[in-house]
Amino acid sequence: MNSDFTFTPIGIVHSCFTEKFGIPRQPGLVPAARGSLEIFPPYDQDEAFRGMDRFSHVWVLFVFHDNISGGWRPTVRPPRLGGNQRMGVFATRSGFRPNPLGMSVVRQEGRRRTGGRFFLDVSGIDILDQTPVLDIKPYLPYTDRIADASGGFAAALPLPQLTVEFSDSVRPALSAAEDRYPGFSQLLRQVLAADPRPAYTTGQSGKTHHGLRLYDLNIRWVVEAQTATVLSIASGAIA
Amino acid sequence: MNSDFTFTPIGIVHSCFTEKFGIPRQPGLVPAARGSLEIFPPYDQDEAFRGMDRFSHVWVLFVFHDNISGGWRPTVRPPRLGGNQRMGVFATRSGFRPNPLGMSVVRQEGRRRTGGRFFLDVSGIDILDQTPVLDIKPYLPYTDRIADASGGFAAALPLPQLTVEFSDSVRPALSAAEDRYPGFSQLLRQVLAADPRPAYTTGQSGKTHHGLRLYDLNIRWVVEAQTATVLSIASGAIA
Numbered sequence: 103m104n105s106d107f108t109f110t111p112i113g114i115v116h117s118c119f120t121e122k123f124g125i126p127r128q129p130g131l132v133p134a135a136r137g138s139l140e141i142f143p144p145y146d147q148d149e150a151f152r153g154m155d156r157f158s159h160v161w162v163l164f165v166f167h168d169n170i171s172g173g174w175r176p177t178v179r180p181p182r183l184g185g186n187q188r189m190g191v192f193a194t195r196s197g198f199r200p201n202p203l204g205m206s207v208v209r210q211e212g213r214r215r216t217g218g219r220f221f222l223d224v225s226g227i228d229i230l231d232q233t234p235v236l237d238i239k240p241y242l243p244y245t246d247r248i249a250d251a252s253g254g255f256a257a258a259l260p261l262p263q264l265t266v267e268f269s270d271s272v273r274p275a276l277s278a279a280e281d282r283y284p285g286f287s288q289l290l291r292q293v294l295a296a297d298p299r300p301a302y303t304t305g306q307s308g309k310t311h312h313g314l315r316l317y318d319l320n321i322r323w324v325v326e327a328q329t330a331t332v333l334s335i336a337s338g339a340i341a
Numbered sequence: 342m343n344s345d346f347t348f349t350p351i352g353i354v355h356s357c358f359t360e361k362f363g364i365p366r367q368p369g370l371v372p373a374a375r376g377s378l379e380i381f382p383p384y385d386q387d388e389a390f391r392g393m394d395r396f397s398h399v400w401v402l403f404v405f406h407d408n409i410s411g412g413w414r415p416t417v418r419p420p421r422l423g424g425n426q427r428m429g430v431f432a433t434r435s436g437f438r439p440n441p442l443g444m445s446v447v448r449q450e451g452r453r454r455t456g457g458r459f460f461l462d463v464s465g466i467d468i469l470d471q472t473p474v475l476d477i478k479p480y481l482p483y484t485d486r487i488a489d490a491s492g493g494f495a496a497a498l499p500l501p502q503l504t505v506e507f508s509d510s511v512r513p514a515l516s517a518a519e520d521r522y523p524g525f526s527q528l529l530r531q532v533l534a535a536d537p538r539p540a541y542t543t544g545q546s547g548k549t550h551h552g553l554r555l556y557d558l559n560i561r562w563v564v565e566a567q568t569a570t571v572l573s574i575a576s577g578a579i580a
Contacts, residue, residue: 107347108345108346109442128483128484130484130487147415150416150431151429152416152432154432156492160431161444165346188391189391189392191389192393193390193392194392199476200349203348203475205478207485207487236442237442239431240432241490246485246487247490248446248480249486250397251397252397253479253480
């Protein structure tokens with residue numbers, strides 16, 4: 103019974119999150135984070151998705167493909183705990199696990215065929231671009247929404263919520279980004295409001311410039327008091 | 342990106358459900374269904390489960406190992422729809438899917454070492470005995486319990502709820518079963534109350550004897566009106 107099992111991806115994630123930094127620490131936290139699940143042949147049949155519209159949300163089972171070479175350790179440091187407390191890997195959703203399987207709930211936004219390829223559009227995504235998808239299942243409220251579940255450390259900490267502002271000099275770039283990626287301003291606001299900085303830096307203020315990548319855009323910002331101010335938005339390779 | 346991924350089970354399920362028939366159609370429906378997840382070395386380290394006690398429920402990611410040879414089809418007939426309506430496989434939780442991955446929430450009942458082996462005891466299980474386990478993750482209420490999710494066909498149908506009675510002649514066998522498997526009477530009551538009969542037979546009444554297996558016990562019962570009456574409980578191989 104200890105034999106291996108091999109799985110073939112049924113598709114791939116297209117997401118605004120082109121690097122790990124900035125990905126919300128939970129799905130649904132950034133509803134403006136849109137993406138799509140491209141379904142490969144032979145799984146891209148309308149029939150295989152018949153009845154899917156009856157569900158508002160779906161589970162995506164995926165591979166933490168970025169972590170595969172990293173292997174696993176018995177304990178990890180969850181970012182939500184400030185990154186300085188070790189927890190057992192099975193008591194976290196960390197991607198560095200014996201079998202690098204991830205699961206995430208996203209909201210369905212419709213299906214389409216574009217250029218002969220089949221896509222499920224979704225929102226509230228927290229999955230890295232180019233992630234291999236192994237399975238899609240409906241979210242069943244009557245069984246997945248457990249009323250009496252208690253949630254451990256993750257629930258105990260309040261979620262950060264920063265105010266987000268844009269420097270005057272960044273307005274033209276923001277406007278250009280919005281043209282290319284409709285909803286970009288809202289996405290960036292939600293991503294930064296959730297304070298993606300590593301926990302060990304959140305005590306710092308001003309001066310330190312932070313950077314993250316959304317689509318092909320590099321964003322730089324500073325945090326002062328509880329306000330994140332965007333300094334630049336530039337396309338191109340990672341600086 | 343379309344390359345395969347190979348996973349090694351971290352453990353195996355020990356469950357009262359030694360055959361598929363009778364397994365509740367959703368986890369949590371039969372809270373008396375107890376089982377354990379045996380964790381294999383090198384994953385059986387206390388450290389790897391540090392902090393696990395802070396969560397009431399965990400997700401089990403497993404392989405529908407029974408279905409592997411069966412392959413997949415674009416549509417399946419969910420039992421909750423009476424077994425006569427075809428749905429897209431990705432709009433169901435059916436085990437007959439391109440990648441036979443299953444996910445199920447169970448309640449934690451503690452960890453133990455017995456005979457040098459490491460077990461997580463759980464309840465509310467709906468997984469077949471001997472199922473390979475790929476991963477265990479905490480159930481995070483703040484992200485997994487989606488308040489505004491809507492549920493499709495599955496939610497629309499009321500759950501069956503039969504009255505369960507025991508014939509006089511079955512009492513000694515029931516008592517013996519209870520001695521061997523504490524809580525067995527309650528388990529059997531909950532399993533039969535959920536009416537595990539195939540939907541196409543639920544219109545039938547009396548006469549037809551049904552059978553299912555729990556642990557190493559074969560149970561036979563009849564349904565008349567809304568009452569299931571247990572006729573026999575016998576140990577041994579499947580009749």
